Amino acid sequence: MSLGKQPEAFGGGSLPSSACEIAKLVRNGELKAEEVTEASLANISSRDSEINGFNTVLVEQAMEESRNLDNLIAKGGYGGRLAGVPIAIKDNICMRGIPTTCSSHILQNWKPPYEASVITQLKQEGAIIVGKTNMDEFAMGSSTETSFFGSTKNPWDTKRVPGGSSGGSAAAVAAGMVPLALGSDTGGSIRQPASLCGVVGIKPTYGLVSRYGLVAFASSLDQIGPFAASVEDAELLLGVLAFHDAKDSTSLPGTMYSLEKSPSETSALKVGIIKNFLPNADESCRNAVINAGEFLSGLGAKVEETEIPELDYGIAAYYIIAPAEASSNLARFDGVRYGLRADGKDVEEMNVTTRTEGFGREVKRRIMLGTYALSAGYYDAYYLKAQKIRTLVQEAFNKAYESYDVLLSPTSPSVAFPLGAKVADPLSMYLSDLYTIPTNLAGHPAISIPYGTGEDNMPVGLQILGPALSESVLIQVAKLLEKR
Ligand code: GLN
Numbered sequence: 001m002s003l004g005k006q007p008e009a010f011g012g013g014s015l016p017s018s019a020c021e022i023a024k025l026v027r028n029g030e031l032k033a034e035e036v037t038e039a040s041l042a043n044i045s046s047r048d049s050e051i052n053g054f055n056t057v058l059v060e061q062a063m064e065e066s067r068n069l070d071n072l073i074a075k076g077g078y079g080g081r082l083a084g085v086p087i088a089i090k091d092n093i094c095m096r097g098i099p100t101t102c103s104s105h106i107l108q109n110w111k112p113p114y115e116a117s118v119i120t121q122l123k124q125e126g127a128i129i130v131g132k133t134n135m136d137e138f139a140m141g142s143s144t145e146t147s148f149f150g151s152t153k154n155p156w157d158t159k160r161v162p163g164g165s166s167g168g169s170a171a172a173v174a175a176g177m178v179p180l181a182l183g184s185d186t187g188g189s190i191r192q193p194a195s196l197c198g199v200v201g202i203k204p205t206y207g208l209v210s211r212y213g214l215v216a217f218a219s220s221l222d223q224i225g226p227f228a229a230s231v232e233d234a235e236l237l238l239g240v241l242a243f244h245d246a247k248d249s250t251s252l253p254g255t256m257y258s259l260e261k262s263p264s265e266t267s268a269l270k271v272g273i274i275k276n277f278l279p280n281a282d283e284s285c286r287n288a289v290i291n292a293g294e295f296l297s298g299l300g301a302k303v304e305e306t307e308i309p310e311l312d313y314g315i316a317a318y319y320i321i322a323p324a325e326a327s328s329n330l331a332r333f334d335g336v337r338y339g340l341r342a343d344g345k346d347v348e349e350m351n352v353t354t355r356t357e358g359f360g361r362e363v364k365r366r367i368m369l370g371t372y373a374l375s376a377g378y379y380d381a382y383y384l385k386a387q388k389i390r391t392l393v394q395e396a397f398n399k400a401y402e403s404y405d406v407l408l409s410p411t412s413p414s415v416a417f418p419l420g421a422k423v424a425d426p427l428s429m430y431l432s433d434l435y436t437i438p439t440n441l442a443g444h445p446a447i448s449i450p451y452g453t454g455e456d457n458m459p460v461g462l463q464i465l466g467p468a469l470s471e472s473v474l475i476q477v478a479k480l481l482e483k484r
Contacts, residue, residue, distance in 0.1 A: 008155070008176035009229060010086075015039050019085045019179040019233040023126070026084030029073050033066035033084030037128050040086035043177045044130065051175055053152050053168040055091045056099055057131040062086070066128050080126025081240050087122060088172040088181040091132040092139055093224065094213040095119050102215050103147035104137045106358030110339040116213020117245045118182065118224055125240050130178060133168030137360045138330065139189055139217045141165050142432040145423055146362040153419070154197060156458055160416040163193030163432075166227070170197040173227045180237050181227040186217050187318050188412075188436025190225045191448035195411035195461020198450040200234045200478070201227050203436075205468045206443035207252040209238075210245035218325035221318075221440040231449060231478045238471065266480065267300035272404035274465075275305040276312060277435050284454025285410035288462050292408055292451060292481055299480065306404070310396035313389050314438035319430060320373045320386035321441075326363075327370030333358065365426065394442045401467040406477055409435045411448040411461035439465055447474045449482055 009017035015036060016022050025031035041059055048054050066084060073079045089095065092102045094112035101107045122129065136146040144167025145151040152167040154160040155175035162171040166183030170193035173181050183190040185203035194201025202225045209224045216222060226237035244254035273293050278286050297303040335341040335354030342357045344350035359367070373382040400407060412432055422429040439446045444467060451462035462481065466474045 008174075010043070010176045010179040011039060017176070017179065018230060019082065019228060020236050022085050022179065023079070023081060023083045023236070026069070026126070027073065027079040031084065033069045033126075033128060034063065036084050037062050037066040037086055037130065040130050040178055043175070047155075047175050047177055050158055051153050051155055051171050052150055053133055053171040053175065053177065054088070054131045055101055055103065055134050055149055055168070058098065058129060062128050062130045069126055069128070080124060081236065082122065082180075083126035085127050085180055086130045086178045087127045088131050088133045088169055088178045089119070089129055090135055090166050090169050090181070090183050092135060092184060092215040093119065093182060094215070095129070095132070098132065100132065100215065101148075102138045103135045103149055104358065104360070104363070105148045105340060106333050106354070107339040108148065112213070114213065117210040117247055118241055119213065121240060121243060127180070133166070133172055133181060135168055136165035137363050138215070138326070139165040139184055139186055140326070140362050140366050142188070142192055142429050143417075143422065144168065144193070145419065146360055148360060151419060154416045156198060157416070157456065160418055160458070161196065163196035163412070163416065165189040165193075167193045169227050170194050170199055170201065173197070173199045173229055179229060179233060182224055183227055184214055184217075184222055184224050185440065186221045187322060187440050188433040190227065191411050191436050191446060191461070191463060192432060194227060194448045195450075195463075196416040196459070198459030199227055199229055200231055200447065200449050201225065202234050202238055202447045202471070203439060203445060204238060204242065204471060205252070205445045207250050208445070208469070208471070209241045210243070210248045210251050212245055212247040216329040218322040219329065220325060221322060231447075231475060231482050234447070235475050266296070269296065269301040269406070269477070270404045271296050271301050271303040272306040272400060272407045273303065274311065274407050274409040275307050276309055277409040280434065281410040281413045282415070282454060284415065284452070284460050285413060288451040288460045289408050289410055292462050295481065295484055296477070306400060308396050308400055310392045311438040314393050314441050315430065315434055317386040317389035317393070318433075318437045318441060319369070320382050321390065323366040323370030324373050324383055325370070327367045327374065330363070330367055362426070390441045393438050397438070397442045397444060397467070405466065405473055406470070407465040409463045409465065411435060411463040415454040415456075415458035415460060435463060444468055445471050445474060447478050449478050451481065
């Protein structure tokens, strides 16, 4: 397995690159948050004109917050679990008074009057928010090419996509502009860009992280989660994000989870490789899974291949359920309540012109697909059937987890593809999420870690999947594999 070139680490040599290390030093007063923030902003200003990972950079606000934090610490105050760590936020997570565009023309100038609960929590823990990141419009896509603000480029090769929809967040970490970032994952939008950019990404259990203030795409599938350059840093951020939030009715009670759950002995670990996912993957992606299995088996784990054929239907069900929910969620963008208004002679014409001008092609396609699937006469044939498949996928996973602690698969069938390669063919774009979508349908967690390189030395991602609230086990296994 070739290691290839490495993503550029945050810090550029003089500063620690790890978020855990930065937070510890800043908390102890051995490193100034101001210095770390300056370094992050300098990296953004030198790298981002090429990468286009950021929609907004919060220069003054970030500098002011870091100085306030340094003053607090100098007076003996507690800096927080993420003291002085620069973080980038996907542009579908609301910050009060800061543009939250979802990379859409319709929200181009919209400034939320409130902030997401995860933002409040990050600030309380001392994180320094340096900007909002580029994404596929309303998180619909797998390449960040549906953004109204132009596509983000993959830092490993700027002629390739960074994946999507959280491509800006993944690229910002991979290019060393920030050590941490937030993304959202509805069908793979954290794990797939993490894989294509050679960083770590976690899609948490549904309900573990508050969705309050996340602009809804498909509410029964959406979860916010971390990007980082190492498993340990992703774990640190996940720990901060996992709390009960009364503002989100699907937030799990705090008593249900613990990231510190005692992990199992490696020798007792049972690992299943999802066999039916392998034939469609490129050789490098397939080999990563097989190598990881062999490595874990060498440590004493019981590793075997297993067929879970129901998972192959996940993608068909997802492309009914997600557009159906999106068509309902996006009805609120009507030219009155948020963002853009294009005038018309009456209200109806104003609604139509606003939505025609405001939404891009992919978003329109999803709204039409979803409206069709929900309409009388087609509901039973499409939506109801997709929901039945969703139940089958959940049951198939639950059965697999009676025999295995974790499952392994490629995160994506290929390494990052060239910009423009799949734009004209939505079906081939949708297939990028073949291996990530079933997890969302089940509400389960999964992590993607970089595991070697493939074609042209581009990074390959390995996906580790587990049952609800198994994050601590996934992280334990990811750390073993990362060491390799
Ligand atoms: N690529 C998938 C889609 O286009 C998943 C997106 C996501 O997870 N937000 O719907």
